Amino acid sequence: MLGHSSKLNERQGLPVAQERDKDVDSKFWATYDKVSTEYDDDFLERANGDMGIILTFAGLFSAVNSTFIVGMQPNPGDTTNVLLLHLIQMTANGTNSVPDISNLSSSTGFSSSTVWIQTLAYASLAFSVLAAFGAVLGKQW
Numbered sequence: 417m418l419g420h421s422s423k424l425n426e427r428q429g430l431p432v433a434q435e436r437d438k439d440v441d442s443k444f445w446a447t448y449d450k451v452s453t454e455y456d457d458d459f460l461e462r463a464n465g466d467m468g469i470i471l472t473f474a475g476l477f478s479a480v481n482s483t484f485i486v487g488m489q490p491n492p493g494d495t496t497n498v499l500l501l502h503l504i505q506m507t508a509n510g511t512n513s514v515p516d517i518s519n520l521s522s523s524t525g526f527s528s529s530t531v532w533i534q535t536l537a538y539a540s541l542a543f544s545v546l547a548a549f550g551a552v553l554g555k556q557w
Contacts, residue, residue: 463554464555467551467554467555468551468555470547470548470550471548471552474544474545474551475548477540477544478541478544478545478548481537481540481541481544482541484537485534485537485538488530488533488537
């Protein structure tokens with residue numbers, strides 16, 4: 417049998433020593449493939465879990481931040497109430513007396529601290545949505 421095996425190897429053009437080296441290389445690459453697959457699977461599992469955490473955090477933060485942004489907006493009901501009061505005065509006094517509505521302005525004077533706070537709130541909302549978008553792309557990939 418041993419002679420038959422060496423004849424087969426000689427027919428294929430491989431001496432017995434090269435055949436043994438090929439077996440060692442095959443074992444190395446098989447082991448490498450197994451270890452790298454385990455490492456990659458573990459890495460992907462951890463990354464997928466991290467993306468889920470980021471996505472959850474970004475969603476919750478965006479919801480809370482949006483609530484604060486809505487709370488900081490001026491009350492549009494105040495302008496509506498003043499305009500209704502002027503309409504009632506015009507109706508009661510007649511159409512000839514037109515009340516002065518120049519004090520009504522669409523742009524109210526905000527302090528610089530309010531402008532900075534709203535700017536930071538909108539910027540943090542934008543970055544939170546961007547982080548959520550990145551997490552969704554990461555999970556889809």
